[in-house]
Amino acid sequence: MKPLLAALLLALVAVPAMAGDAVDTTFVNTQGPHPFNVRDLVMMDRVSDPQLSPDGRYAAFGVRSTDYAANKGINAVYVLDLTQGGQPVKVQDKAGSARWSVDGRSLYFVAPAKGVAQLWQLDMGRKEGLNLAKHAAAVQVSHTPLDINDYKLSPDGKRVLLSYEVFTDCATLDCSKQRVDARDKDKASGTLYTKLFVRHWDTWANGRRNQLYVASFDGKGQLPAEPTLLSRGIDGDVPSKPFGDESEFAFSPDGRSVYFDARIAGNSEPWSTNFDVYQVPVDGSAVPKSLTADNKAWDADPVLSPDGKTLYYLAMKTPGFEADRFAIMALDLATGAKHEVDPQWDRSAGSLTISADGKTLYATTDDNGQHPLFAIDAASGKVSQLVDDGAVEGYSMAAGKLVVARDDLKRPADLYLAAADGSDLKQVTHFNAEDLKNVKVGDFEFFNFKGWNNETVQGYVVKPVDYQPGKTYPVAFIIHGGPQGAMSNEWSYRWNPQTYAGQGFAVVTVNFHGSTGYGQAFTDAISGDWGGKPLEDLKLGWKAALDKYSFLDGNRACALGASYGGYMTYWIAGVWNQPWKCLVDHDGVFDARSMYYDTEELWFEEKENGGTLFDHPQNYEKFNPVNHVKDWRVPMLVVHSGNDFRIPITQGLGAFTALQRRGIPSELLTFPDENHWVLKPHNSVQWHDAVNAWLKQWTATDAPKAASN
DSSP: OSSSOOOOOOOOOSSEEEEEBBOOOOOOOSSSSOOOOOOHTTTHHHHHHHHEEETSSEEEEEEEETTTTTTTEEEEEEEEEETTTSEEEEESOOOOEEOOOTSSSSSEEEEEETTEEEEEEEEOOEEEEESSSSSSOOOOOOOOOOOOEEEEEOSSSSEEEEEEEEOOTTTSSSHHHHHHHHHHHHHHHOOSSSSSSSSSTEEESSEEEEEEEEEOTTSOOOOOSSSOOOOOTSSOOOOTTTTOGGGEEEEETTTEEEOOOOOOOOGGGOOOOOEEEEEEEEOSSSSSSSSSTTOOOOOEEEEEEESSSSEEEEEEETTTTTSSOEEEEEETTTTTTTEESSTTTTTTOOEEEEEESSSEEEOOOBBBTOOEEEEEEETTTOEEEEEEEEEEEEEEEEEEEEEEEETTEEOOOEEEEEEEESSSOOEEETTTTTHTTTTEOOEEEEEEEEEEGOOOOOOOOOOOOTTTTTEEEEEEEEOOSSSSOOOOOOOSSOOOHHHTTTTTEEEEEEEEETTTTSSSHHHHHTTTTTTTHHHHHHHHHHHHHHHHHEEEEEEEEEEETTHHHHHHHHHHHHSSSSTOOOEEEESOOHHHHHHHHSSSSSHHHHTTTOTTTTTHHHHHHTTTTTGGGGGGOOOEEEEETOOOOOOOTHHHHHHHHHHHHHHHOEEEEEEOOOOSSOOSSHEEEEHHHHHHHHHHHHSTOOOOOOOOO
């Protein structure tokens, strides 16, 4: 459960989603004012990846719209003139990852050409001002046989870093392409593996690695068919799989060197978080050199000072711990001396960038239920908050301006413009305004209570959209995943509390010990204690919410969660089932024993359980839900997907078998084409319809009482 995600937890199937009744996933465009629902959710435009032009006048960004009939999202590039205001202009359809040229007169982006993702350039117009309404057609500038994964332009605009997935023993991209084609034509389907990863996240290993290349533009702005390999000899992925991006590599300001981070794979990749930052000459004349080999934990996201003298990067201190605090480190490239920039800041930095004068670093991070943008003084380490409430999902700075993609619990992301110090923040795009004015969403409020060991713990409640004082409402008690994550003041396209508020439910959630944004000790507290302190917090948080909010009907409540939240749902089914009328478990851990040998990222299991299963079996048994099946009694909906390799589907199948054999009312919803998340529009609608139907069935005033054998 990678923290990038900090990030870090959702096609129609051939069988009905619920026993006896197929769920209708037909899209109906609700007209007029109405409670927010999943059909509103899947059709929203998703704004992301803001990029300011060098002069700060224009913002380029991505927008994903939904083609519901085709069951997919469509990405496009938009540009907004920040001096003129008005509506953003779509400048390129079916494209993404837009980046400005050095002179700001053109945009680069990635889009398909004959089915292969290539780099394109879009000339935007005159030097004195871009012509957004009328511009030349985009020109394809790369012509390689393989998809571009990620790219980054050099500071002088003469070169570009490119990432491709290749066979590392191939000398050319074309060699890798020919081998891929040969495999596709081979009638034998077997694959022989000699080491892990055999599969990762949702993909079976194919023998290829993401590798980093560099290419120079010729006099006509074109790139050569064969770029130069920079990550020579690196048995690892640049950027990392499955969620790495261009933040993992960078040019030096003079363009002579390239820096990137990578984990050397070997046979230990599944139980190692030992990423190092490497330096390599831009011409590829030498093999990469590790600059952080002394740290056996995670080093990531290199950022160079404008004068090229200092390398800033993020570093963890605990090997094998993906949720350790990311400190901001500074490396003097002349002397090799290193120091931590922000030792007094008890937060884990992410999305690291630097100001044009090199005096200020910027980072986002979870912080007390928010996900703000911070400025860190590079000399003193002093931290100040630039954008406070809500969640900053992306940002860009240029010419004294700051643009952020920001969302919160009541609205999806839009762009906001501010001065570089975060002042005068104002919304400048309104992509879902017409739809939002017709939907009703629930108000929310954070609350604090005394949790485990009498320590302060935070949660929040969301009122039903049709809340009326004096009435009581059934409750959806949502348990977040990670487990080192948080339910924050941010918008979600998976576990969005407003989809439950729109169905007439109040929502309660608790950021129990193990959650991020409350200090590293609070985050660390869950390791080795999955069913201990977090359960105590959930119990005390549930009581605190009932005591504080009289509109919560504690006799009509269901608990639901995914990933670690799914684990906790199985756990409370055996050890804290008294309050709940029903349970919903999405991709949860049912049996800690089999989970260890079935999952892929073993570093997670070994850190959370104090070592391997074969050396420390008692640790895996201490809080193992499978050992309490005899005490299960609450009706449960189990959801698990076929391409979830993080928590494999056998976990959900095992739980459903236990429920059925115990005679407990239960249903199983499975998506053969989804991973740890449910992403496709039709599947998302089906998921929400099935979950909401289950909640309503068991929280109705005349709901039947469950009985087990």
